[in-house]
Amino acid sequence: MKELFAKIIETVGEDLDRPGLVDTPDRAAKAFEFLxxxxxxxxxxxxxxxxxxxxxxxxxxxxxxxxxxxxxxHMLPFIGKAHVGYIPSGKVLGLSKIARIVDMYSRRLQIQEQLSSQIAQTIFEVTNATGVAVIIEAKHLCMMMRGVEKQNSSMRTSAMLGVFRENATTRSEFLSLIR
Structure with a gap:
């Protein structure tokens, strides 16, 4: 990956021997691996x-x-927050594990719509919950920095499974509690 980042930097017209860029391919590769x-x-x-x-x-x-x-x-970041709810059916998931599931799926090349569904489906399957709800609100740099360049736009997606999809009252309770 380091060599590929070096090629990208050279292709945009930069000099890899410039002091600020000497170690950039290695740093970029490590950053991308983390992301x-x-x-x-x-x-x-x-x-x-x-x-x-x-x-x-x-x-x-x-x-x-x-x-x-x-x-x-576009391989540009989107940054935001997730709200996750579920209704247990005999077992509960350790609190930090919900955030870890969000992190695991978000640290992949992704679209937000798919991310919401992956989180919901995974928690639904792992816990055998009677329902799972996930709402994600995020700002997309691909829309802010390029294309239409809309700085104040954000995207909201939801994935509702089980009783959250089937029961409007349950869904409404979740929506009111995350406000």
Whole structure:
């Protein structure tokens, strides 16, 4: 990857011997590896057995989970937050694991619509919840820095599974609680 970043830098017309750029290909490769580390993680590793028996069947919500991802179309970042809710069915997921699942999927080349669905589907399958809701709000640098250059635009996506899709009251409760 280091050699490829060097080629990109040279292709834009820069001098790799310039003091500020001498180590840039190596730094860029390391940064890109970090930004896409979700490819090297699995759900099993992230969850790490942190499922606990519970009689609770009340809504669990973790909101304002910071996230960053890379748009798969332009390889520019999108940055925002995720709100995740689920209704347990016999077991609950360790609190930090929800944020770790968000991180795992967001640290891949991605579109926001898919990211919402991946998070929801994974939590639904791992917990056997009666429903999962995910809303992501993000600003996309591909839209802010290029193309239409709209600085104040943001995108919201949602994925609703189980009772959150089937029951308007449950969905409304989730939406009111994340406001």
């Amino acid at each position: 896409t580390k979700g490819y090297h993680q699995t759900v099993e590793e992230v969850v790490n057995g942190a499922l606990f028996p519970s009689d609770s069947n009340d809504m669990v919500i973790v909101k304002d989970i910071e996230l960053f991802s890379m748009c798969e179309h």
